[in-house]
Amino acid sequence: MRVRGIVLPEREERTFWIRGDRLTTDRPPAGTDAESVIDGGWLLPGLVDVHTHPGAEDADTPFDEALLxxxxxxxxxxxxxxxxxxGTAARMPAWVDSDEELPRVRSAGRWLATPGRFFPGAGRDIREEELPRAAVEEAGASSGWCKVIGDWRWDEPAVPLDILTEAVRAVHAAGGKVAVHCQTAEGSRNAVLAGADSLEHGMHLDPGLLHRMAAQGTAFVxxxxxxxxxxDEMYARERGARRDHWVAGWEGMLRNVRAAHEAGVTVLAGTDSFPCGTVAAEASWLIRAGLPSEAALGAASWTARSWLGLPGLADGAPADVIAYATDPTLDPRVLAHPTRIILRGRVVG
Known part of the structure; x- marks a missing residue:
């Protein structure tokens, strides 16, 4: 099969051939037929959602493999x-990685929740002193990631910095990475100071920490x-400590997204919501918060793929390609409407 179009972010017209599940720039031998599956348009290396929880739509619903x-x-x-x-309620089943019909998955094992910091029983409930060992176990049983619930209620303390730091160091020593859920100032601060690989949400993040995040490679999701x-619902509520805390955190997140990008932090697109398949809308939110459109698209495509260890559209890269009739950087709404989808070298849409 042959694929031709303008590749983003390079904005160069290129032609690839698909051999097995890989892209190649080597022409097939003379006389060999190659079906043209994409001929023109704009090409991206597949969209990426770096924060999604398939398999259960709420904390009260058991993890279900059919729903996954x-x-x-x-x-x-x-x-x-x-x-x-x-983070999920159960470790990702082995068949996910072998099913060629499904997207590539990078899992982080079960949520790691210390007392009072998550929905009871929804993840792996552990004591604070057990966190470093449990984090290494979950990273080793997944795709190398683990997820720590770094804080929970707005008016209660976060996981202590020394314990979180020990957990991050232990996982890094084992070759893994750590994502930290944080929605309070203390939780966001501790995640950065502990050297986490990604801040999930980052509500109430002190913008004074952005340069440290950039220097140590902590991504912002x-x-x-x-x-x-x-x-809108929160703004309409009667003023109170919890409501005002949430609003302040929300408004700070919008400001911090642009500031993070300008400071050199890797900002990535994750939905954390349902229905699945709406990361294009998250890219639009990033633009609304102040990211340039190309950076927002990268956050949902080539930048995220690189961050997760996969290349973009290049010779030898996985044959994961989506095509658009028009340039999605000029109209981000286009991102939700690909004209062709190729996964693992097979046309799936």
Missing amino acids: RKHLLDHRDAGVLLVRTP PTLGAFGSGA
């Missing part, structure tokens, strides 16, 4: 060909759409 497959197919059919699942969908 449906959610992953919903992602795929929207052009989301790579996902990171930072603000999941703006998950918060923004409920913002």
Whole structure:
């Protein structure tokens, strides 16, 4: 099969051939027929949702493998060909990685929850002193990631910095990475100071920490759409400590997204919401918060793929390609409407 179009972000017209599940720039031998599956348009290396929880739609619903497959197919059919699942109620089943119909998955094992810091029983409940060992275990049993619930209620303390730091160091020593859920100033601060690989949400993040995040490679996954969908309701509520704390955190997140980008922090697109397959909307939220359109698209495509260890559209890269009739950097709404989807070298949409 042959693929031709203008590749983003390079903005160069290129032609690839698909051999097995890889892209190549080597022409097939003379006389060999190569079906043209994409001829013209704009090409991206598959969309990416770096914060999604397929398999259960709320904390009260048991993890369900049939629902997991449906959610992953919903992602795929929207052009989301790579996902990171930072925490689930159960470890990702082995068949996910072998099913060629599904997006590539980078999982983070079960949520790691210390007392009082998550929905009871929804993740792996542990004592604070057990966190370093449990973090290494979950990273080793997944795709190398683990997810720590770094804080929970707005008026209660976060996981202590020394314990979180020990957990991050232990996981890094084992070759893994740590994502930290944080929605309070203390939780966000501790995640940065501990050297976490990603801040999930980062509500109330002190902007004075952004340069440290950039220097140590801590990514920012603000999941703006998950918060923004409920913002009008929160603004309409009667003033009170909890409501005012949330509003201040939300408004700070919007400011911090642009400031983080300008400081050199890797900002990435994650939905943390349902239905699955809506990362294009998250890219629009990043633009609304102040990211340039190309940076926002990268956060949902080539930048995220690189961050997760996969190349973009290049010779020898995985044959994960989505095509658009027009340039999505000029009209980000286009991102939700690919004209062709190729996953693992197979046309799936």
